[in-house]
Amino acid sequence: MRRLVRAIGAGGARLRWFCRELFGDAKYERYVAHLRVAHPDAPVPDVRTFWREHYAEQDRNPGARCC
Template identity: 80%
Template sequence: MRALMGAAARAARRVRWFCRELFGDAKYDRYVAHLRIAHPDAPVPDARTFWREHYAEQDRNPGARCC
């Protein structure tokens, strides 16, 4: 029973990771980690500001998006 619960927990963590990567939820976390390492003196924007700037940049440079 314990092994089954451990396997279910691992599967749930993997599904959560996959969904966060698929939908882009992890981008902000990676950005904050990058800022803290590469630019330790720079202020860290909140998530709302990050996403606002991220989508504005995508609108300025659409690249190879389908829509």
């Protein structure tokens, strides 16, 4: 029974990770981690500012997007 509960928990954790990566929820956390390592003196933007700048950059440089 414990194995089953652990397996379900592990599957749920994997599903959560997949969904966060798919929808981009982890981008801000990765960006903050990068800033703290590569630029420790730089101010860390709040979440709203990060996403505003992220989408503005996508609009300036659409890359391989279809729209």
